[in-house]
Amino acid sequence: MALLPQGQLGYRIDLENVDYLEAVGQPSMELLAKYRDSFPQFNIDANPADLVRIRNQQSLGSCQGHAAAMVMSICVFLATGRWIEFSPAAAYYLSQRRDNIRGDNGSTLSGGNWVLTQHGLCLESDWPYVNRYDPTQPPGIQFPYKLAASKPLRTIDEWVAWNEAGLPIQGGLAWNDYCNRELVNDWRPGGGGHSTTWWLRRSNGNRPNINSWGQNWNRDGIHEWTLDAIEKALRHQWTVFIGYAPDNLTMPNPEPIA
Amino acid sequence: MMRWIIMLLAIALASPTAWAEIKIDARAVRAIDGTTTPAIVGGRVLDYGTDEIKVTPAAVITIESPHKYHLVRARKLVTIAGQTFVSGESVPVTKLDTAYIVAGDGRLRITVIASDPGLEEAETEIVLGPTPQPDPGPGPGPTPTPTPTPNDIPNAYNVGQLSLSKSPPDATLARTMAQWYREAGMRLYGTPTLATIDQVLKDIANKFAAKQCRDQPTCQAWAAWKQSIDTAMIAEQRRRGRFSREDWYACLIEIATALEAVR
Numbered sequence A: 001m002a003l004l005p006q007g008q009l010g011y012r013i014d015l016e017n018v019d020y021l022e023a024v025g026q027p028s029m030e031l032l033a034k035y036r037d038s039f040p041q042f043n044i045d046a047n048p049a050d051l052v053r054i055r056n057q058q059s060l061g062s063c064q065g066h067a068a069a070m071v072m073s074i075c076v077f078l079a080t081g082r083w084i085e086f087s088p089a090a091a092y093y094l095s096q097r098r099d100n101i102r103g104d105n106g107s108t109l110s111g112g113n114w115v116l117t118q119h120g121l122c123l124e125s126d127w128p129y130v131n132r133y134d135p136t137q138p139p140g141i142q143f144p145y146k147l148a149a150s151k152p153l154r155t156i157d158e159w160v161a162w163n164e165a166g167l168p169i170q171g172g173l174a175w176n177d178y179c180n181r182e183l184v185n186d187w188r189p190g191g192g193g194h195s196t197t198w199w200l201r202r203s204n205g206n207r208p209n210i211n212s213w214g215q216n217w218n219r220d221g222i223h224e225w226t227l228d229a230i231e232k233a234l235r236h237q238w239t240v241f242i243g244y245a246p247d248n249l250t251m252p253n254p255e256p257i258a
Numbered sequence B: 001m002m003r004w005i006i007m008l009l010a011i012a013l014a015s016p017t018a019w020a021e022i023k024i025d026a027r028a029v030r031a032i033d034g035t036t037t038p039a040i041v042g043g044r045v046l047d048y049g050t051d052e053i054k055v056t057p058a059a060v061i062t063i064e065s066p067h068k069y070h071l072v073r074a075r076k077l078v079t080i081a082g083q084t085f086v087s088g089e090s091v092p093v094t095k096l097d098t099a100y101i102v103a104g105d106g107r108l109r110i111t112v113i114a115s116d117p118g119l120e121e122a123e124t125e126i127v128l129g130p131t132p133q134p135d136p137g138p139g140p141g142p143t144p145t146p147t148p149t150p151n152d153i154p155n156a157y158n159v160g161q162l163s164l165s166k167s168p169p170d171a172t173l174a175r176t177m178a179q180w181y182r183e184a185g186m187r188l189y190g191t192p193t194l195a196t197i198d199q200v201l202k203d204i205a206n207k208f209a210a211k212q213c214r215d216q217p218t219c220q221a222w223a224a225w226k227q228s229i230d231t232a233m234i235a236e237q238r239r240r241g242r243f244s245r246e247d248w249y250a251c252l253i254e255i256a257t258a259l260e261a262v263r
Helices: A018-024 A028-034 A063-080 A088-099 A109-119 A156-164 A227-235 B160-166 B171-187 B197-210 B216-240 B245-260
Strands: A146-152 A169-175 A192-198 A207-210 A222-225 A240-250 B004-007 B017-019 B022-033 B038-041 B044-047 B054-064 B069-080 B083-090 B093-095 B100-103 B106-115 B119-128
Touching: A018 A109, A018 A146, A018 A240, A028 A146, A028 A156, A028 A240, A063 A088, A063 A109, A063 A146, A063 A169, A063 A192, A063 A240, A063 B245, A088 A109, A109 A146, A109 A169, A109 A240, A156 A169, A156 A227, A156 A240, A156 B069, A169 A227, A222 A227, B022 B100, B022 B106, B022 B119, B054 B069, B054 B106, B054 B119, B069 B093, B069 B100, B160 B216, B160 B245, B171 B197, B171 B245, B197 B245, B216 B245
Parallel strands: none
Antiparallel strands: A146 A240, A169 A192, A169 A240, A192 A207, A207 A222, B004 B022, B017 B022, B022 B054, B038 B044, B054 B100, B069 B083, B069 B106, B093 B100, B106 B119
16 A cells, blocks of 8 residues: 655654643543533544544644644534634644744644643634744734643553543654554654644544644545554653543633524 | 442343344442441441441443453433433443443443454443332323423423424424434534534525425414524523533424424
């Protein structure tokens, strides 16, 4: 099977602050217990491509910012039924500010975690993404959207439990040609770091991975991983998976619709 | 320290369910919570602790399956307007060495999702707590279909009774429209496909615009109905601050239920 083209990466594995993620995250099983089962039952075999709006980070190393913005959109949908586009530019540049990284040199999941849970995120319309490195924050914008996050998911059981609850997972791992496939059924370390979003499940048991390389990458911007491949990546010391939930979601009330 | 002793003394129901290769055995038990140093002597449970002890309904779930990973979920089933739904209330599931314990009461649906190899799902239901009284059965003669009154229509979102009272006497179109609202609600939960509330409301509006009425006065009456319902939905969102996805689902079902009662 032909490899998929590789886009820009940007996850700074080398600068990741796992201790911070452990300190501020909540135990995944406790957070799941608080998260209410959906009423009615959520069909986790639904195709995320029917809902998510795939973005393209283009030539910037902003994968983590894109994944963080996608996580926020998914959580807001789960909480409100509405799809809102959040700013990957804000997520990327604010993460970098927290990471103390200058230049287009990527960001970490711990930086993104701080943005999503402490600082807050803004809308795409407030801080539009452009394919040119410019961390200048537009004046006068608010960052009211915040979520709850788990501690790093350490075991495949934790990972599956989070995923099977219909909640998104942001991942950061070493990305190489094992990953540039329509179906990732094996994983080995090596290559640069890349951050993406996992959400829902295929009817064959594989897990969709939402990328930020445009809608034409693998036809719809999403590919699949087997649980075995996910578990291999999970066991590696440089892989980080964080579960996010709309628990205690803070956001302004949207305009009513009918 | 053990705080739970599971007493397999009173087995109310055992309902194994087999879907393909997964077998679920769900047995109702009584759990004793609060014990510290329990002992069973002569058919009695003795506890040397001083904490308050409670006996609560629970279920022991065992699974036979060739899969590597299992996820067990338990949810309460509730009945609203004659239809059974999975409640939003989470029921805790505790994993033991070779079984799972579910603590709760009422009618529960137990779902096991197993993967690797492949993916399988199996479900069973169990009733915990006081044994429900048996249905006395129908009396002599045919049972008449009850006609719902406005008071029978759910109205938590202030659109149910309005939907019924404002609708013209057009049961055929009302039932068709009820289906639109029900399907819209399910799409928020991915059945058959995912959609946002904006998308499903737009779908309903498009279908409403394309509907065929039996005559002009009925068409006008339905237009007035839609206007009233839309205004009420907006007012309710303002009153609550915002609708959650669950609120949207319940609101859409409230409208559908009312339309199904139109005669």
